[in-house]
Structures are given as structure tokens and as C-alpha cells.
Amino acid sequence: MLDIDYLERVAKYFESGDCKFEFENGEEERRLLILDFLEHLMELGEKADELATKLIFKDAYATLLTEDGVATAEANGEGEADPKNPQ
Numbered sequence: 001m002l003d004i005d006y007l008e009r010v011a012k013y014f015e016s017g018d019c020k021f022e023f024e025n026g027e028e029e030r031r032l033l034i035l036d037f038l039e040h041l042m043e044l045g046e047k048a049d050e051l052a053t054k055l056i057f058k059d060a061y062a063t064l065l066t067e068d069g070v071a072t073a074e075a076n077g078e079g080e081a082d083p084k085n086p087q
Contacts, residue, residue, distance in 0.1 A: 010041075 013019050023034045 019034060023031055026034070
């Protein structure tokens with residue numbers, strides 16, 4: 001399921017300019033296919049980012065879901081900076 005080779009081929013397709021060339025010189029059907037592929041890829045990237053964040057920061061994420069966890073994070077300086085009270 002994890003096909004890194006395919007992702008590398010897609011990256012090369014973008015970096016080489018082939019995707020741009022095909023879009024600019026392709027038939028309408030090909031252009032729509034490229035746009036659809038890019039849209040799906042961007043949606044997948046957003047899901048991957050969200051999942052990676054949850055996997056990596058699972059414990060911190062869970063801690064911040066409780067009032068005590070938020071209070072502890074703020075006390076340790078891990079919370080967001082307060083623009084009214086910069087430190």
C-alpha cells in the first residue's frame with residue numbers, strides 16, 4: 001500500500017515540467033484529468049498532514065483536550081503567545 005516509488009515518479013513529473021507542458025499543450029480532456037488529479041492529490045495531502053500530526057503528537061494532542069492539560073501546557077510556556085501580554 002505504501003508505494004514510495006510512485007510518489008517519487010509523481011514528484012519528478014511535476015519537477016521536470018512535464019505536467020505543466022502536458023496541461024498547456026494537451027487536449028481539454030487531458031487538462032481536466034490533470035486538474036482532477038491535482039485536486040485529489042491536494043485533498044490527500046491535507047488528510048496526510050492531519051493524520052501525521054495526530055500520529056506524531058498523539059499524547060500532546062490528548063493532553064490538550066483536557067482543561068488540566070491546557071493549564072499545564074500554558075504554565076510550561078507551550079501555549080500560544082498572548083498578543084495582549086507578550087513575553
